[in-house]
Structures are given as C-alpha cells and as structure tokens.
Amino acid sequence: MPDELTPSPDSPRPAATPPPNPAEGPGKGEIEPILTVPPVPGAPKPNPILTVDNLARSFGGLRAVDVDHLEVERGVVTALIGPNGAGKTTLFNLLSGFDRADSGRWSFDGRAVTAPAPDQLARQGMIRTFQLTKSLAKLTVIDNVLLGAPGQAGERLWTAPFRWRWRDQERENTGRAEELLERFNLAHMRDELAGTLSGGQRKLLEVARALMANPVLIMLDEPMAGVNPALGQSLMRHITLLAHEGMSVVFIEHAMDVVTGLSDWVVVLSQGRIIAEGPPWKVIHDDDVIDAYLGRRRAGDAL
Amino acid sequence: MDFDIIFGNAARAAFGPEAVILALAAIGLNVHFGFTGMLNCGQVGFLLLGAYGTSVSVATFGWSLWAGVLIGLFLSLALAAALGFPTLRLNPLLFAIATIAAAEIIRILIGSTDAIGLTGGPLSVSFDAGAFYDLNPYPDGPQDRYGIGTFEFTGQQLWVITVGWALIALISLAIFLLVRSPWGRVLKSIREDEDAARSLGKNVFSYKMQALLIGGGIGGLAGVIDAIKTSGADPNGFRPQVTFFAYAALLLGGAATYLGPVLGAVLFWFLREWIESFLRQLASESWLPGAASDFLDGAEGIISVAMVGLALVLLMLFRPQGLTGNRTELHLDAR
Structure with missing residues (x-):
C-alpha cells in the first residue's frame, strides 16, 4: 500500500505491554x-x-x-x-x-x-x-467527505445558486478532503459512488468525513x-x-x-x-x- | 387510418399546455422525491391551490389576474409549510399519507356544495383571463395557425405554451444551479441517510422544508397555468391520479436528473395522445368487427392511460433508472 502511514506487514504491532514507568503514558515522554x-x-x-x-x-x-x-x-x-x-x-x-x-x-x-x-x-x-x-451510497466519495466541511456558504439557499459566492471555499475544502482521502487510502476512489466501496472502505470514508468536520x-x-x-x-x-x-x-x-x-x-x-x-x-x-x-x-x- | 393526424395530435399534446403543466408538477416532485427523497403523494394539492387561488381571487373577489396568480402561489407555499411543520419530523411513510390525505381533503372541501358561494363547489369556477391574453404577441385571428402540417397551435395556445416553456427553462436552470451546489449535496445526503446528515451538523428539518416549499411552489405554478389555460378550475381536474401521472412522467424521464421530469412529461403526453388517437381511428375502421368497435368507442382515453401504465411497467423492468438516469446509481441499493 502506498500510504506512508501504513506500517509494513512485519512492523511491530503497537505495544501492548505497560510502560516500565506508569507516569510515562504509552509513546509519550512527558507527564500527562x-x-x-x-x-x-x-x-x-x-x-x-x-x-x-x-x-x-x-x-x-x-x-x-x-x-x-x-x-x-x-x-x-x-x-x-x-x-x-x-x-x-x-x-x-x-x-x-x-x-x-x-x-x-x-x-x-x-x-x-x-x-x-x-x-x-x-x-x-x-x-x-x-x-x-x-456512507451516502449515491454520492461520490469526494462529495461524502465534502459534506463534512463545516460552515459552508454554499449550503445556504440564498447563496447556493451563485457559484462565485462559494467557489473558493469549495476549492479549499476539496483540497483538504483530497488530503484526507489520500491518508485513508481512498484517493483512487475519489469520483466513484460511495455505494461501490467495500465495507471497510466505507468505515474509513466515514471517519474521513467526520475528520473533515x-x-x-x-x-x-x-x-x-x-x-x-x-x-x-x-x-x-x-x-x-x-x-x-x-x-x-x-x-x-x-x-x-x-x-x-x-x-x-x-x-x-x-x-x-x-x-x-x-x-x-x-x-x-x-x-x-x-x-x-x-x-x-x-x-x-x-x- | 391517417397517421399524420395521429402524429399531429400526439405532438400537440407533447408540447401543449397539458405537458407544460405536467412537466412543472414533475419538476416539483423531482425536488421532493428525486433530490430529497421525500415521498410526496399529494403534489396535486399544490396544483389545486395554485389553480383555485387564481380562479377564486378573480372570479369571486374580483381582483386582478396578477393578484390572483400571487395568491395561488402563496396558497401553495402555505400548504407546503402547513404540511411540513407537523409531518417532516415523522416517519417518511407518514409524510406520504399526510400529503395524499391533505390533497384529497382540500379537493373535497373545495368541491363540496357548501363551498359554492366561494369556489363554485362541484360546479367549477371560471373567470376572465384576458389580462394574460392581452399580452399575447402572436396575431390571434380565427384563421391564424402556427406550426407545420398537423402539428399546429392557435395564437392563444402558442402564447400559453411560450410562457410555459420559458418558465420550465428558467426553473430547470434554477434547480440545476441549486442542486449542483453544496446545498444540493445536503439535499442528496438527506435522501441517502438523514442521520448521517444530522451527525455532520446539517439541520435536516430546515432543508426538507426548503425543498418542500420549492417543489410545492413549482406545483402551484403548474396550477396557476392550468387555471389560466382553462380560464377556471374544476375540482374533478385535481384527483389523486394527477400526482401519479406526475410520478409516471418523473420515473419515465429519470428521477434525480435535471431534464428527466421535462422529458418524461413530453413523452407521457405523446404516448398517451398517440395511443388514444390511434384507437379512435381504429374504432372507425370499416374492417374492424362491430363488437371491437363498440368496445373501443369511448374507451380510447382509458385504454391509452392503461397503455402508458404498461409502458411504465416495462420501463421499470428493463430500464428502471428511467430514460436519463444512471443505472449503477440505482443498483447500489441492492448491495
């Protein structure tokens, strides 16, 4: 898998053992x-x-x-x-x-x-x-994620028909949505309908959508x-x-x-x-x- | 048998005022059902209030036609609000029942003998739509005809359909601009899963109400055009089948598409009129046995509607997404 965050198959699973000193949380250096x-x-x-x-x-x-x-x-x-x-x-x-x-x-x-x-x-x-x-089956994957973006001017009835009022925001949101899709290994499905995704992919899509918010x-x-x-x-x-x-x-x-x-x-x-x-x-x-x-x-x- | 006449009748119906009215009713339904997923089974109620709002204002109260048009539109929007507030939070099936019931209640009340003084009751109402025809730019002498061969209209008819198709173009454009926007994305998300939309901060009730008002208002406009076209209104013209004809048109053309409802309405009236004219000519053919002629005589209209129904059944079997729909979209539900 191309995702840089995906560990290779033989990389160790996250530590399940307690850290030697309980005052150091797992994977952190300072006292939380x-x-x-x-x-x-x-x-x-x-x-x-x-x-x-x-x-x-x-x-x-x-x-x-x-x-x-x-x-x-x-x-x-x-x-x-x-x-x-x-x-x-x-x-x-x-x-x-x-x-x-x-x-x-x-x-x-x-x-x-x-x-x-x-x-x-x-x-x-x-x-x-x-x-x-x-997942919203008849929306594309990218639209699913874009739906999560908060405060969209284009979601108001009075501004929606006038594209210039929301085009810039939409472009910005699309950029962020594409980053999330990349991270969640869904970038190649960007323009597919979400209903065509597998169960696991839909789960990922939902998390991406939630993070978009x-x-x-x-x-x-x-x-x-x-x-x-x-x-x-x-x-x-x-x-x-x-x-x-x-x-x-x-x-x-x-x-x-x-x-x-x-x-x-x-x-x-x-x-x-x-x-x-x-x-x-x-x-x-x-x-x-x-x-x-x-x-x-x-x-x-x-x- | 004269196929020229059959085709002329069918083409006139396909682009005439009836198709304009059906197309507008179906465009409104498309906003409700196609884009937002609301099962409105009482679209005819909006048409009825549009038509009667116009007719009664002019005929009973003596106001101007344009005031009547505004009142007709206002009443259809008021119906949307009155229907939406109590029912939009409920189960979608309850909404469907509420809409069909509301439309029937209004029709029965308006058509009752107690309402004769106000709406004409069962006698129907008529008024002078002269203010509309005064604006007619087409010469409208008794000999004036516009069109080719058997596909022709009088000046008055042409004026009605010019205005009607212009409105359809404008409204379709407005719907396109709205639905391709993030606003439209929210509508579709509500159609797919209300709770998902809610979980992302969308006020589902508000969006459904907006869709209901827009689609209902377009239905009201269809009613206004109906009133102007016939210079009046008759309660029998607003039976529940009007809603289902609009659904037939919408499904024929393809729900949740921009041109589907318009294409569907044209096709609906073309088929219906073609079959009816064909049967009427068939009934008068000399080679047809007498019994068959008797059977057909007077039943052409019913049979043609039945045939359109059959066409719809076949369409659902072989092309369920409608003529312009996307087949993969349709099949996602089955997964």
Missing part, C-alpha cells in the same frame, strides 16, 4: 495531566471536554445506560470498552443527541447540553460515527471493524496524533491490543454502568473488568 487522575469510576479530570451526570436510559425493563458520573478529558484518546450489550453505543447515541435520555444532564465543551439536537451538537464540534456505517470531540463507534488491521492502526495513529494537537477522541473498540496501544484512558461499561476507568495498563488488571469483559485468559493475552 490525565495520569494524575485516580483510576476510579467517575473520577474528576483536570480539563474535561464532556461531563455527564446521572444519565439513564431504559428500554422496557432493561436499564441500558445508567451512568452516575463521567468526565472525558480534553485532548486525550479515551477508549470505551465493555461486553456486547453493555450500552456503549446507547451512551454514544444519548450524548450525541440521537437518542433521548430518560434523565440526566451533561455538558460539552463548557456548555450545558439542555435540548440535545444531533445537528446542533455536531455544529458545536461533537462529531460521531456509526457502528453500522452510514474539524471536530472538537470525535466519537468513533468501532472505527476499525472490517478495516484491514494495518490500515486501521495507521488510521488510529493518525487520530491520536490529532489528539495531541488538541482534538479529543472517544472510541469504542473490542480489540484489546488496539485499546491498550492507542488509548490514554479506558472507560469500562458493563450493563449500562461504569465499572472501571483508568489508564489501559491498569484497567486490564482490574478484577471487575476481567470478570465482566476480558475473561481470565484474555487478560493474560492482552499482556
């Missing part, structure tokens, strides 16, 4: 403020982008989400893990306004979210992707499912790079090596509740997490 946070459920963070209080959602008799308190730190990569049906996607849906909570309050980027509307939250910078990919917080629901591992990891490394530039990332993932290798912080959800959180190398040793999710052997594998 997040590492001063005690690894207990609901722990307050130094600079949270997202703060959630008493969030609950039931489906019939099933309490799908029941979070007392959760803070997501700004500018770090947070992994959300947990067994199937733990409520990870439901939590995403609630926070992004795609589902209505029975009760609860949360604030995003310093603003209380009172009437959560998905488009409004997205315009404030909370961009999410979906577990079941939502310049998110403050990006929430990725299993971004690597169906993506070939090498490309997926290069992708996620790109995303962690963006996190170091200030973007906050939350992602749902099942592959523990990815979680331990890429995340700065892990939140474990089980039966709708947060049962543990902390740096990855601590969380995987937590007895509750092992019982609820990893299993004795799996925890050993992850190490």
